[in-house]
Amino acid sequence: MHDESELLAxxxxxxxxGNDELLPVFLGATGAGEADLRARAAEPEFLASVLDFxxxxxxxxxxxxxxxxxxxEALLRARAALPGGADPHWT
Structure with a gap:
């Protein structure tokens, strides 16, 4: 399931x-730069942040x-399988 979750992420x-309107919002919210997208795409924690966003x-x-x-529900299931996905969110 973990590999499938990373692939979905x-x-x-x-x-x-590919979303010209949403990408700048993601970059602004996370502090990531375009170079980070390529450099960190293989990191499960970064992929989890994409799904969180x-x-x-x-x-x-x-x-x-x-x-x-x-x-x-596919995104939620994938997020649960990535690092920090099992942590409770109290918001």
Missing amino acids: LRALAWLV LLMDDAWVIAFCTAEGLPG
């Missing part, structure tokens, strides 16, 4: 990079899942 990163807005989840032909 890579798909999410690719989708995010997308999961902040239902519209982003729906847009990604629709574009990728995935069920709406």
Whole structure:
């Protein structure tokens, strides 16, 4: 499941990079630069941050899942399998 989750997160990163409106929001929110996207794409923690970002807005989840032909809960399941995904969120 872990490998599948990383692959889905890579798909999410690719989708995010192709989204001209959302990519600058991600970069601004995370402090990452475009070079970080390439350099850190293999790091499970960075991929988890991509999913955390997308999961902040239902519209982003729906847009990604629709574009990728995935069920709406796919991002949440993938996030749970990546580092920090089992941690409770009290917000």
